[in-house]
Amino acid sequence: MTGCDQSPTAPSTPLNTEFVLAPGETMAIERASFSVTFDGVSGDSRCPADAFCIQGGDAIVRVTATSSSGTRQHELHTGSMQPVQHGDTTITLAQLSPYPFSSRTIAPHEYRATLKVTR
Numbered sequence: 648m649t650g651c652d653q654s655p656t657a658p659s660t661p662l663n664t665e666f667v668l669a670p671g672e673t674m675a676i677e678r679a680s681f682s683v684t685f686d687g688v689s690g691d692s693r694c695p696a697d698a699f700c701i702q703g704g705d706a707i708v709r710v711t712a713t714s715s716s717g718t719r720q721h722e723l724h725t726g727s728m729q730p731v732q733h734g735d736t737t738i739t740l741a742q743l744s745p746y747p748f749s750s751r752t753i754a755p756h757e758y759r760a761t762l763k764v765t766r
Contacts, residue, residue, distance in 0.1 A: 657682055665741050665763045670756060676764050681736055684711045685760045686720070688743065693725060695749040708740050708760050723760075739763045 659675040660666045666674050668685035675682040686709040694700030705726030712719055712733040721731040723740035730739040742761040745753060 663763065663765050665761055667759050667761050669759055674762070676736075679714075679736070679764070679766070681712070681714045681733075681764065683738060683762060683764060684713075685709075685758075685762070686711055687755055688758045688760075691747065691753065693747050695747045698749050706743055708743055710738060710760075710762070712736070712738060735766055737765045739765070 657673040657675045659677045661677050662679055668674055668683075670685055670687045673682050673684040689707045689709060691704075691706040693704040693706050694702070703726060705724050708723040708725070710721050710723065712721060714734055714736065716734045719733060721733065721738060723729075723731060723738065725740065725743050728740060730737045732738075739762065740760060741763055744759045744761075745757060747753060
């Protein structure tokens with residue numbers, strides 16, 4: 648190791664490939680000058696798997712996207728599963744786990760977001 652302080656490199660994946668992140672983790676997208684960080688989940692009101700609900704509920708997945716055009720925070724919703732745009736790049740939430748149960752509270756560090764980045 649040299650005397651220069653080098654920040655660690657984020658793991659990378661190709662475009663159009665699903666990947667899983669824990670809160671605070673970042674994934675770089677190969678040959679795209681793009682990265683996405685899973686910031687966390689807010690407002691998880693999804694219907695517990697062991698309950699009967701009239702509506703499925705929603706959880707808000709917060710991510711930060713960084714590209715050559717800048718950095719921006721985005722929100723993805725499990726209720727609509729609509730992708731978000733960051734320049735010419737699309738971020739899609741494929742899944743948020745674990746799924747809630749009425750008998751157990753999910754700790755913030757337990758969440759895992761399955762994401763996909765496309766152009």
